[in-house]
Amino acid sequence: MDFFEQNIDRTGTFSVKWERTKEVFKTEEDVLPMWVADMDFRPPQAISDALKKRVEHGIFGYTFTGETVADAIINWLADRHGWEINKSWITYSPGVVPSIGKAIQAFTEPGDRILVQSPVYPPFFSMITDNDRKVENCPLIKKEHQYDIDFDAFEQALKNGVKLFILCSPHNPVGRVWTEDELRRMAELCLAHDVIIVSDEIHSDLILAGHQHVPIASLSKEIAENTITLIAPSKTFNLAGLQASVIICANHDLQKKLNVIAKRQGSFTLNTFGIVAMEAAYRYGEEWLDELLAYLKGNVDVVKSYIADELPELTLVEPEGTYLLWIDCRKLGLSDGELNHLFTHKGKIGFNPGISFGKGGEGFVRMNVACPRSTVIEGLARMKKAIHS
Template sequence: MNTDFDKIVDRKPYNNVKFGLRKAYFGTEDIDPLWVADMDFEVAEPINNAIVKRAAHAVYGYPFADDDFKASVCDWQWKQNQWKVAPEWVSGLPGVVPALLTAVLSFSAPSDEVIVQPPVYFPFFDVIESVGRNVVKNPLILNNGRYEMDFDHLQKVITDKTKMLLLCNPHNPSGRMWTKSELTKLGEICAQHQVLIIADEIHSDLTLGGRKHQPIAKISPQISEITVTCSSASKTFNLAGLTCAYTIISSDTLRRKFDKMLSMTHLFISNVFGLEATSAAYRSGSGWLEELKLYLEETIAQMEVFFQENLPQVKMMKPEAGYLVWLDFSACGDPKAVRKKLIEEARVGLNHGSSFGAEGENFHRINIAVRRAEVFSALSRIQKVFSN
């Protein structure tokens, strides 16, 4: 396939969050935006061809996740993860965040508790608090530059009001891949206390360094029966603007409740092009994906050397999956002053770690799914500001 990931693609003239909301988020447009978790890379040709083909039929009525879409999901999960998913377990909807919200609405009541493990993807907090549920934190432990789950603390914070735990697998923002042993222990604790697991596995295809993703629902029938897996091709194949995702729920009881809520909110309707693009990606996008991962791995390897040689006071957490890199600026002073310098002096727009929870206050998240030259241009400016 030989994709040119160094190709310059000008996104500025087109409506997108990355460039269009710079001033709203950073207070200025004079920055290099490396924040929003989508890519600057053009999609694989088979995906684009599928969209063009569907567009030629110029009637865009309500679509749904049909048998063909569900089959593509099942085939992909088997190919990627050796996870045998039945088509009837699959439900389509517009996005993973709507899936998380639907799960919270389906399986809890106002004032119930939902556990999160910060620092973590910030919409986790929103989907809980926006509907009157209570966030309970089970913070991750930072041990020698690597996050670990605190199982002893988890056992202590579970109460009779605790209905579910939102799991980020792989972890966003750090790119940490949870091991089978860790996920098994987490699943067993949740099963013991009848706590549902809502697993966001949207970054699971972007595994790096030959690693294999472990779906938590695959571990055992017992854990599968308490798990709602939420995923999408959007992060893997750069399809976020096509608003298409899916859930995998093996429990008939949970799936009926979830699908009932989808029906009530009309969230069972996905994007007509998103459905086509997802099926095409899962059937014909593997080659492009492997090339992407090699490109990301090389960028990450060069970043490691850069920080070691030029900016050792900023600690880079090497991601095991995904294209988001978690940077620790703890040694650079006050977090607010650091953010101000990044924006006003380095002219780089990163996600401030505090948005992922107070536990991320000294961190910033950088999106490296852009041309490598752009990544290092931004890092060079950061070096000039913080090298002293």
């Protein structure tokens, strides 16, 4: 665990998280960044070694994503999630958000309605509207410490002419790891109403103890034929800057349509280092990941205990997956602008404002705890100082 306790200076590396905080939060003060979803941990040594070896080769011409990369992905999904996939189902993309854009362009037309479940990852909204489609929102239902799906509203939304459903599984920011029953019910409703599923499963490896991720496409052949699954090693192993992700699609016709869009965009392969890191991550990263998950669970427990003991004005939504905590601040009675000002200027801490995640995010903040425990404790102390100021 000492590995994850290291405080590594990330300034001077063009780090969005650490070097654009003042710009993002519109302040000249030093703000502790606990917002954008990357980790302050080095990846497994096997990934760094593979990258060093490739650098030492010294020639960086055109590359392709080889068979051994696909083999590593197939074995990872089988071992980690019990999902058997075919090599022909795999294509590649620089990232999950570009893949969502491809799916929107491939399977819908301008003016079509696309379903989301807020509060949810903000690019879901922007990719829909930037492509001249319309958002059909079916907000999740907030219970005391958890969120559920309103299935009656979900089905009604599908009846409103929806063409595509973007699923966040596990869900960012509310931390739900959907059960098999929940996933099956959503998938079967989409089948019944002829709605294609795009399942963003980028957080699927970041599952806290007591929960199990189920790839929605693994539920049945029929569901697999109606689903495009998006995964990446970026969140799992802190490789976002290498821009390498995977599109998994069992339906040849749907995959062909995606490839047409990729061709139009001139997108043909991944960058050299993304390819190398992806294979090393999925081939050698499991032991490191298990240690990471234990450490993250400890960070979550620290936040949970601190809020219960020191900040009863706040409520932590019980996380089941991801390293992103969804905190209910509504008892403070502040507007979203006031809440952001409180934490940014009085606490000098940077959170993602809940309102950026759409309807249902009002009065919440998202806290990133993928950092050394000392940073988590410092962040909590700043929260307390701000609230009690």
